[in-house]
Amino acid sequence: MISEMNFWERIVYLLQQYGVSYLKGAGTTLVIAVVSTFIGCIIGFVAGIIQTIPVDKRRDSLAKRGLLKAVQTVFSIYVEVFRGTPMIVQAVFIYYGLSQMCHIQLGMWQAAFLVVSINTGAYMAESVRGGIISVDPGQMEGAKAIGMTHVQAMMTVILPQAFRNILPQIGNNLIINIKDTSVLSIISIVDLFFVHKSVAGAMYTYFESATIVMIMYLIMTVCASGLLRLWEKRMDGDAAYELADPMDIGNQMNKKGGEKLR
Amino acid sequence: MNTEGKTEILRVSHLEKSFGSHVVLKDINFAVEAGDVISVIGASGSGKSTMLRCINLLETPTGGQIFYHDEDITDPKLNVPAYRSRVGMVFQNFNLFYNMDVLENCMTGQVKVLRKDKKSAQEKAMHFLKKVGMEPYIHARPRQLSGGQKQRVAIARALAMEPELLLFDEPTSALDPQMVGEVLDVMTDLAREGLTMVIVTHEMAFAKDISKRVIFMADGLIEEEGTPKQIFEAPQSAVTKEFLSRFRGV
Ligand SMILES: Nc1ncnc2c1ncn2[C@@H]1O[C@H](COP(=O)(O)OP(=O)(O)O)[C@@H](O)[C@H]1O
Ligand SMILES: [Mg+2]
Numbered sequence: 220m221i222s223e224m225n226f227w228e229r230i231v232y233l234l235q236q237y238g239v240s241y242l243k244g245a246g247t248t249l250v251i252a253v254v255s256t257f258i259g260c261i262i263g264f265v266a267g268i269i270q271t272i273p274v275d276k277r278r279d280s281l282a283k284r285g286l287l288k289a290v291q292t293v294f295s296i297y298v299e300v301f302r303g304t305p306m307i308v309q310a311v312f313i314y315y316g317l318s319q320m321c322h323i324q325l326g327m328w329q330a331a332f333l334v335v336s337i338n339t340g341a342y343m344a345e346s347v348r349g350g351i352i353s354v355d356p357g358q359m360e361g362a363k364a365i366g367m368t369h370v371q372a373m374m375t376v377i378l379p380q381a382f383r384n385i386l387p388q389i390g391n392n393l394i395i396n397i398k399d400t401s402v403l404s405i406i407s408i409v410d411l412f413f414v415h416k417s418v419a420g421a422m423y424t425y426f427e428s429a430t431i432v433m434i435m436y437l438i439m440t441v442c443a444s445g446l447l448r449l450w451e452k453r454m455d456g457d458a459a460y461e462l463a464d465p466m467d468i469g470n471q472m473n474k475k476g477g478e479k480l481r
Numbered sequence: 482m483n484t485e486g487k488t489e490i491l492r493v494s495h496l497e498k499s500f501g502s503h504v505v506l507k508d509i510n511f512a513v514e515a516g517d518v519i520s521v522i523g524a525s526g527s528g529k530s531t532m533l534r535c536i537n538l539l540e541t542p543t544g545g546q547i548f549y550h551d552e553d554i555t556d557p558k559l560n561v562p563a564y565r566s567r568v569g570m571v572f573q574n575f576n577l578f579y580n581m582d583v584l585e586n587c588m589t590g591q592v593k594v595l596r597k598d599k600k601s602a603q604e605k606a607m608h609f610l611k612k613v614g615m616e617p618y619i620h621a622r623p624r625q626l627s628g629g630q631k632q633r634v635a636i637a638r639a640l641a642m643e644p645e646l647l648l649f650d651e652p653t654s655a656l657d658p659q660m661v662g663e664v665l666d667v668m669t670d671l672a673r674e675g676l677t678m679v680i681v682t683h684e685m686a687f688a689k690d691i692s693k694r695v696i697f698m699a700d701g702l703i704e705e706e707g708t709p710k711q712i713f714e715a716p717q718s719a720v721t722k723e724f725l726s727r728f729r730g731v
Contacts, residue, residue: 277541277557360539361576361635365590365642366566375589379580456622 244414252396255335263343301341350381390447497544520688523698569644629660
């Protein structure tokens with residue numbers, strides 16, 4: 220009987236009995252975290268880009284400026300609300316709010332993606348805005364000086380650099396989301412933590428089940444941060460570069476003498 | 482067109498610029514003709530950068546007009562990017578795109594703004610990179626280059642747009658002294674080839690050597706304008722004399 224087993228025997232027993240459930244729960248957690256981080260990033264980029272559009276009082280029409288201001292205000296409110304409240308409350312608010320006020324009954328996946336994406340989007344919006352602002356203003360001026368429009372400059376020069384700047388924060392959000400999907404069990408989403416609660420409650424094996432779940436979360440987060448670090452490295456590229464035509468350098472240097480004085 | 486049959490590219494007329502209550506440019510008037518090499522000298526804070534930035538519309542003038550050929554570029558209806566693609570600018574801090582290598586830096590404007598195909602953009606970029614002696618470094622990233630090399634790439638990037646007029650804002654001021662020469666050499670070549678340039682600089686010997694005309698700015702105004710000979714050897718204004726006396730022996 221389980222009450223006569225020691226710690227290790229109980230762990231083995233749980234894994235034999237519920238291993239598949241734990242794995243399914245972990246899979247659910249991972250899918251929610253990855254998909255929602257991705258959608259959250261898209262929301263964040265849209266919000267961050269809109270919030271950094273400059274206005275020119277002389278060249279932009281009043282209607283355009285008014286519309287932009289309105290959209291920017293909506294995004295600021297969104298950011299404040301979803302950064303300033305706990306996700307566990309947001310989950311309940313959105314899930315039951317939609318069902319009660321709009322008669323929309325969300326499925327498990329829909330609810331999970333919606334809540335976590337919106338929450339991540341609010342954090343990413345600030346990160347993206349910060350990432351854009353932290354790019355040297357000279358980059359924008361360099362792009363404008365060769366005739367790029369604001370959109371062209373953003374797409375080809377600013378956003379690629381901003382993206383590299385905020386990559387660590389995207390990773391951070393992914394890790395946070397892997398852990399924080401656990402609060403979604405409050406709206407009955409069968410993630411890893413939900414599996415834990417069911418198994419532990421039924422078998423009175425809180426400590427053993429928590430040990431298993433701790434390790435599973437840790438494996439997921441460690442893998443996620445490792446993969447992201449790899450991505451960062453790849454984006455930074457080689458520290459060295461190859462000279463286009465090594466045989467010709469001497470000639471080139473002589474022609475345009477690097478050390479030639481005026 | 483003016484009386485000598487030369488094409489007037491740019492005419493600055495009663496240009497004013499203030500930041501809030503701080504009046505930086507008071508009443509700037511001058512013209513640039515095709516083939517002109519104009520050096521702008523003056524004390525730091527006299528408004529030289531602000532004037533160049535107004536010409537490139539990186540700053541919006543608060544008064545006066547700037548005519549590019551016959552078009553008033555201070556008109557709010559102007560297509561600003563199209564204008565900027567005709568008037569290039571080289572910055573003190575290079576402003577090379579850090580997410581691109583040297584070759585891409587010189588191609589992106591041609592492809593995105595001038596809508597050229599990649600192949601001809603690359604040929605043009607290579608042509609100008611060769612000209613500034615940076616051809617071997619096409620796959621280097623800006624961070625891997627010295628200041629002088631960066632500035633030469635920045636010049637190639639501007640040239641690749643084939644601008645009608647090129648503005649330089651203290652192109653050698655951020656460089657270590659031993660790198661100033663390589664950049665000035667490139668600019669001297671460009672001047673000889675007839676590129677129209679307006680150059681803000683503190684390199685007096687260089688200005689005297691290559692300019693067709695020199696503008697001396699003081700306190701938001703053009704204090705004196707003339708040939709290098711007139712300005713450097715026989716300045717009329719006391720302010721000009723005082724300024725130049727600090728560069729004696731350069
Ligand atoms: N964006 C700005 N806002 C406020 N003041 C400025 C700005 N840019 C320049 N100025 C002021 O304008 C004056 C002229 O600056 P600048 O054109 O850079 O001079 P210069 O290039 O001749 O050294 C300085 O007093 C400077 O502080
Ligand atoms: Mg300056």
